[in-house]
Amino acid sequence: xxxxxxxxxxxxxxxxxxxxxxxxxxxxxxxxxxxxxxxxxxxxxxxxxxxxxxxxxxxxxxxxxxxxxxxxxxxxxxxxxxxxxxxxxxxxxxxxxxxxxxxxxxxxxxxxxxxxxxxxxxxxxxxxxxxxxxxxxxxxxxxxxxxxxxxxxxxxxxxxxxxxxxxxxxxxxxxxxxxxxxxxxxxxxxxxxxxxxxxxxxxxxxxxxxxxxxxxxxxxxxxxxxxxxxxxxxxxxxxxxxxxxxxxxxxxxxxxxxxxxxxxxxxxxxxxxxxxxxxxxxxxxxxxxxxxxxxxxxxxxxxxxxxxxxxxxxxxxxxxxxxxxxxxxxxxxxxxxxxxxxxxxxxxxxxxxxxxxxxxxxxx
Numbered sequence: 001x002x003x004x005x006x007x008x009x010x011x012x013x014x015x016x017x018x019x020x021x022x023x024x025x026x027x028x029x030x031x032x033x034x035x036x037x038x039x040x041x042x043x044x045x046x047x048x049x050x051x052x053x054x055x056x057x058x059x060x061x062x063x064x065x066x067x068x069x070x071x072x073x074x075x076x077x078x079x080x081x082x083x084x085x086x087x088x089x090x091x092x093x094x095x096x097x098x099x100x101x102x103x104x105x106x107x108x109x110x111x112x113x114x115x116x117x118x119x120x121x122x123x124x125x126x127x128x129x130x131x132x133x134x135x136x137x138x139x140x141x142x143x144x145x146x147x148x149x150x151x152x153x154x155x156x157x158x159x160x161x162x163x164x165x166x167x168x169x170x171x172x173x174x175x176x177x178x179x180x181x182x183x184x185x186x187x188x189x190x191x192x193x194x195x196x197x198x199x200x201x202x203x204x205x206x207x208x209x210x211x212x213x214x215x216x217x218x219x220x221x222x223x224x225x226x227x228x229x230x231x232x233x234x235x236x237x238x239x240x241x242x243x244x245x246x247x248x249x250x251x252x253x254x255x256x257x258x259x260x261x262x263x264x265x266x267x268x269x270x271x272x273x274x275x276x277x278x279x280x281x282x283x284x285x286x287x288x289x290x291x292x293x294x295x296x297x298x299x300x301x302x303x304x305x306x307x308x309x310x311x312x313x314x315x316x317x318x319x320x321x322x323x324x325x326x327x328x329x330x331x332x333x334x335x336x337x338x339x340x341x342x343x344x345x346x347x348x349x350x351x352x353x354x355x356x357x358x359x360x361x362x363x364x
Contacts, residue, residue, distance in 0.1 A: 108125075175190075200221035213240060219237065249307040282296075
């Protein structure tokens with residue numbers, strides 16, 4: 001594995017850079033990124049530039065991505081464009097991004113199509129999850145609570161193409177197929193397999209890329225350290241085309257983690273937004289510490305070596321790791337997120353389940 005620093009001297013001038021998304025289009029290497037010109041502005045912009053063979057921005061190639069005017073009706077107030085992720089669909093270049101309104105504490109997802117000059121030709125909004133609720137809140141000028149049971153932000157959707165149809169992943173692993181004729185979801189797939197990851201909740205990352213009959217995607221997560229500090233990680237997982245895009249395997253441990261000793265504003269961040277597979281290695285772009293951009297190269301062989309197939313052993317290990325972490329009484333009363341072993345045990349053998357609960361309670 002090799003890390004490349006993306007130097008800022010040929011990027012659009014700014015004080016803060018985030019969310020690098022690399023993609024290959026028409027034999028050119030592109031990098032989408034967001035920049036905040038001044039930290040005091042509390043606003044940022046999305047740019048695209050060309051990269052050379054060393055993953056460095058080519059001087060004078062920065063182009064600003066401008067949303068269509070009809071999106072302006074809900075972009076009043078302090079607005080951030082975040083998490084830009086480039087993807088291809090039917091040979092065309094698209095960009096997914098989130099709109100975060102600081103005034104109303106609302107975040108929603110959109111994506112757009114770009115022409116050869118990187119001008120927005122079509123802009124799309126998908127009614128899924130809480131996306132429409134966020135949109136209505138902004139249009140109506142209504143401030144909503146940030147409490148998750150009242151309003152959930154929508155971000156980190158990863159789009160991909162399969163058989164000339166557009167899909168996106170919605171983690172934990174759910175795949176949705178989109179119709180661009182009416183901007184609706186016309187089919188959903190939910191994988192019965194889980195990713196047992198002990199480094200914080202899994203969140204979105206890079207648009208999935210297909211190799212053979214398998215899609216691969218890099219994700220991010222974070223752990224809370226010392227009450228407030230966030231330590232971010234990058235992992236990867238894969239899913240098959242068959243059986244409803246079922247999860248195939250995943251990395252057991254982080255591929256890359258933030259540097260806890262170099263926390264910037266209480267965060268040690270590594271945040272992946274783009275990936276390219278060149279037939280031998282992966283080229284993954286990510287933001288570091290909410291201020292720098294990086295490229296990670298990792299061979300496909302090394303990635304596969306870090307991956308494991310989900311199985312019963314993982315269920316057991318995950319189950320007992322949770323029991324040890326938060327205590328048996330609390331854990332065994334949880335109905336969701338306790339791993340397949342916990343759910344199966346409670347369903348097929350309540351007697352064993354309650355015996356285990358009682359036995360563990362004595363131990364602790």
